[in-house]
Amino acid sequence: MDTIIEPFRIKSVEPLRLTSRAERERMIRDAHYNLFNLHADDVIIDLLTDSGTSAMSAAQWAGLMRGDESYAGSPSYFRFEEAVKELMPFDHVIPTHQGRAAERILTGLVAGPEAKIPSNTHFDTTRANIEATGAEAVDLVIPAGRRPEHAHPFKGNMDLDRLETFLDEHGASVPIVMLTVTNNTGGGQPVSMANIRGAKALCEKHDVPLVLDACRFAENAYFIKQREDGYGDRSVKRIVREMFSHADGMTMSAKKDALVNIGGWLALDDDAWAREARNQLILTEGFPTYGGLAGRDLEAIAVGLQEIVDEDYLEYRMASTRYLGEALTDIGVPIVKPVGGHAVYIDARRLLPHLDPLDYPGQALAVALYTTGGIRGCEIGSVMFGRQPDGSEEPADMELVRLAIPRRVYTQSHIDYVIECFEEVYARRDELCGYEITEEPPQLRHFTAHFRPTAPAAVHQATQTES
Numbered sequence: 001m002d003t004i005i006e007p008f009r010i011k012s013v014e015p016l017r018l019t020s021r022a023e024r025e026r027m028i029r030d031a032h033y034n035l036f037n038l039h040a041d042d043v044i045i046d047l048l049t050d051s052g053t054s055a056m057s058a059a060q061w062a063g064l065m066r067g068d069e070s071y072a073g074s075p076s077y078f079r080f081e082e083a084v085k086e087l088m089p090f091d092h093v094i095p096t097h098q099g100r101a102a103e104r105i106l107t108g109l110v111a112g113p114e115a116k117i118p119s120n121t122h123f124d125t126t127r128a129n130i131e132a133t134g135a136e137a138v139d140l141v142i143p144a145g146r147r148p149e150h151a152h153p154f155k156g157n158m159d160l161d162r163l164e165t166f167l168d169e170h171g172a173s174v175p176i177v178m179l180t181v182t183n184n185t186g187g188g189q190p191v192s193m194a195n196i197r198g199a200k201a202l203c204e205k206h207d208v209p210l211v212l213d214a215c216r217f218a219e220n221a222y223f224i225k226q227r228e229d230g231y232g233d234r235s236v237k238r239i240v241r242e243m244f245s246h247a248d249g250m251t252m253s254a255k256k257d258a259l260v261n262i263g264g265w266l267a268l269d270d271d272a273w274a275r276e277a278r279n280q281l282i283l284t285e286g287f288p289t290y291g292g293l294a295g296r297d298l299e300a301i302a303v304g305l306q307e308i309v310d311e312d313y314l315e316y317r318m319a320s321t322r323y324l325g326e327a328l329t330d331i332g333v334p335i336v337k338p339v340g341g342h343a344v345y346i347d348a349r350r351l352l353p354h355l356d357p358l359d360y361p362g363q364a365l366a367v368a369l370y371t372t373g374g375i376r377g378c379e380i381g382s383v384m385f386g387r388q389p390d391g392s393e394e395p396a397d398m399e400l401v402r403l404a405i406p407r408r409v410y411t412q413s414h415i416d417y418v419i420e421c422f423e424e425v426y427a428r429r430d431e432l433c434g435y436e437i438t439e440e441p442p443q444l445r446h447f448t449a450h451f452r453p454t455a456p457a458a459v460h461q462a463t464q465t466e467s
């Protein structure tokens with residue numbers, strides 16, 4: 001059979017509230033054109049994030065009842081620890097309430113004003129946590145990773161030549177090297193095993209630990225199986241174990257590839273770092289056998305980690321993301337190629353060439369998708385990355401809109417509806433106007449900034465020509 005079906009059926013449903021265009025135009029205006037400000041039940045198809053939005057399985061819901069809420073030494077912790085170590089054999093596994101809490105503890109331990117931390121591309125919370133210590137976060141993805149239209153099987157790879165030069169020049173200031181798998185900010189693109197191995201070899205030469213930001217490790221492993229020579233016959237589980245065998249630690253948001261709604265962890269081999277991390281954990285998260293989580297959350301993660309490496313699930317997951325990407329390409333919508341694991345990224349700079357990067361073309365597209373069909377996507381461009389640490393503004397490398405697909409939540413007809421909305425937005429793309437920011441916080445501004453539409457595009461272009 002060629003049809004790749006959802007390898008599950010639905011036992012419990014959530015209603016969707018269908019809204020009219022007039023209602024949506026009012027609601028987005030009231031939300032200051034920031035999609036994070038919308039009430040989620042005013043959204044029809046929510047592709048804001050794949051984080052914490054997974055549908056849990058019957059086995060996970062059953063696991064919740066098994067959750068043991070003892071303050072210390074809960075059996076749920078030990079089941080969680082065993083499930084993590086089955087895939088990621090680190091000595092110390094420290095639960096946190098989500099990924100950024102693990103990042104906060106790790107950067108608190110290793111970073112500081114003189115430090116420089118390279119990665120393929122840091123996710124925004126990782127970058128913010130590094131910068132909050134006064135350290136510098138450096139992105140060294142391969143050049144293809146910055147070119148949306150350029151197809152490459154492992155576009156998330158670290159540029160190993162640049163990493164080598166960087167370590168030669170700054171090695172003494174580099175406490176850790178990070179690798180984000182898959183590279184979310186660069187389009188959900190995978191990192192090859194050869195690249196992980198290569199990064200590790202350079203780290204060893206300079207005696208620097210390698211830490212994986214591993215939120216989407218299973219999707220990364222499936223890409224390795226499909227695309228990298230020598231891995232086609234290996235099980236995803238074995239590939240996952242090999243990925244982590246090259247690392248000295250990991251940060252994890254369980255809200256992605258552990259198929260749960262909350263949770264994360266920090267895992268390390270180094271005993272002294274782990275001891276200090278647990279001390280910090282107690283200050284802000286909780287006792288080391290629960291971190292920021294309830295025992296039932298730990299149970300759900302333990303089951304989720306078994307389900308995520310199921311290859312029928314991963315085949316369906318990749319096929320459904322690809323289905324959306326290919327349909328958008330057929331319409332003429334430029335996307336980041338190849339399609340990533342958890343999301344389709346639209347190249348808003350190419351779709352809306354009449355807008356300058358600092359007119360926020362990604363925001364313009366995201367707002368248009370909401371008013372047209374109640375679809376919520378996420379700008380990943382100059383709104384998210386344009387503000388510099390000194391408060392100035394620079395265009396980001398790319399102006400993208402991410403449509404992230406929650407795991408096991410939407411069916412193919414939901415995705416067909418998204419495709420139809422795109423047909424309409426594409427037809428009137430020349431009419432979309434830009435946006436300006438009227439209010440913003442100093443950090444992570446995309447979550448709370450207020451926007452105002454600038455003049456309709458035609459007027460806008462005319463004024464720019466005049467001035």
Ligand code: F0G
Nearest residue numbers: 049051098099100123125184213215253
């Ligand atoms: N690292 C990566 C690569 C991520 O994608 C995220 C979260 C985090 C770290 C932080 O984890 O949210 O549990 O604190 N990404 C979400 C997203 C928010 O929508 O891509 P967290």
